[in-house]
Amino acid sequence: QAKQTGPGKLRFFDPAMQANASARAALEEDIRAGMALDQFMLFFQPQVCDGRITGAEVLLRWRHGDDGFVSPDQFISTAEQSNLILPLGNWVLHQACKQLAIWAQHEDTATLSLSVNVSPRQFKQDNFVQQVLTALASTGAPAQRLKLELTESVLLENVDQAIMRMSQLKEYGVGFSLDDFGTGYSSLSYLQRLPLCQLKIDRSFVRDLSSNPNDASIVRTIVGLGLSLGLEVVAEGVETALQVDYLRQCGCHIWQGYFIGKPQPLGEFEQMLRNKHRAM
Numbered sequence: 001q002a003k004q005t006g007p008g009k010l011r012f013f014d015p016a017m018q019a020n021a022s023a024r025a026a027l028e029e030d031i032r033a034g035m036a037l038d039q040f041m042l043f044f045q046p047q048v049c050d051g052r053i054t055g056a057e058v059l060l061r062w063r064h065g066d067d068g069f070v071s072p073d074q075f076i077s078t079a080e081q082s083n084l085i086l087p088l089g090n091w092v093l094h095q096a097c098k099q100l101a102i103w104a105q106h107e108d109t110a111t112l113s114l115s116v117n118v119s120p121r122q123f124k125q126d127n128f129v130q131q132v133l134t135a136l137a138s139t140g141a142p143a144q145r146l147k148l149e150l151t152e153s154v155l156l157e158n159v160d161q162a163i164m165r166m167s168q169l170k171e172y173g174v175g176f177s178l179d180d181f182g183t184g185y186s187s188l189s190y191l192q193r194l195p196l197c198q199l200k201i202d203r204s205f206v207r208d209l210s211s212n213p214n215d216a217s218i219v220r221t222i223v224g225l226g227l228s229l230g231l232e233v234v235a236e237g238v239e240t241a242l243q244v245d246y247l248r249q250c251g252c253h254i255w256q257g258y259f260i261g262k263p264q265p266l267g268e269f270e271q272m273l274r275n276k277h278r279a280m
């Protein structure tokens with residue numbers, strides 16, 4: 001069934017095709033098979049603070065036979081529309097916690113943190129808090145090293161419930177990041193009520209900040225807003241030294257992007273840590 005399209009290209013990865021019910025059903029079948037075949041893996045994109053790698057964002061990849069690494073844009077929304085995001089997301093969480101537990105045992109890596117993307121459907125599950133606590137407890141990962149990335153839409157849908165869930169996990173040390181900030185319908189009054197630790201400036205504002213004055217002022221404003229609320233502000237999608245300079249001028253010292261490193265397999269990420277370590 002998973003091989004309905006034959007070996008080679010999976011045509012239904014096309015987002016337009018995902019709107020089609022039978023194409024989506026075929027992709028769901030393929031995701032299920034991919035999970036059974038252990039085809040999913042975590043990539044790690046370094047995050048830096050003042051030039052030091054302090055951790056990584058975990059980004060899911062699908063090692064799909066002939067198609068190489070398939071990126072989440074091509075399957076996350078289908079996984080989200082079905083319930084497949086639940087086992088998949090939980091798997092990501094467990095893998096990330098396992099890695100944190102391993103790093104915690106070595107002096108060089110003990111302070112590294114991981115940011116894990118949480119989908120709306122995952123967050124809205126009744127037992128979401130319990131699932132995170134189970135992942136931490138069963139792996140022995142230090143909760144203070146785990147950050148969960150959420151988007152505005154899921155937080156604003158039911159603010160009181162979101163605050164309650166976040167607060168429960170925050171008591172254990174888990175941090176929360178507001179991902180893709182600036183692209184949703186941010187409500188400033190809610191922003192200050194939410195127990196967040198970080199705002200992540202969406203990559204679309206960072207991309208053109210050197211050439212587009214509007215984007216440059218948006219970035220400066222978001223950094224100012226975040227800092228004044230006592231939050232860390234992280235820039236995503238940083239690709240140039242100019243962007244790093246501008247961000248620093250604005251007071252944003254934490255960032256991730258191709259300029260320091262692409263999302264990469266664990267081995268490469270750890271190699272990068274060792275190289276940086278030696279260079280410093």
Ligand code: C2E
Binds near residue numbers: 058073092117119239
């Ligand atoms: P996101 O969380 O906003 O992740 C940032 C995306 O920007 C990643 O795309 C990353 O590869 C890309 N990126 C990072 N730095 C740069 C840069 O300098 N330039 C450019 N052009 N791109 C950069 P990716 O890995 O394809 O992930 C896309 C989205 O899929 C993520 O957006 C996130 O919303 C979702 N996602 C990824 N992994 C997971 C997961 O485990 N669970 C869930 N629920 N969603 C995930």
Ligand code: MG
Binds near residue numbers: 057117149179
């Ligand atoms: Mg993210």
Ligand code: MG
Binds near residue numbers: 200202203236
């Ligand atoms: Mg993001």
Ligand code: MG
Binds near residue numbers: 180202203
């Ligand atoms: Mg984004």
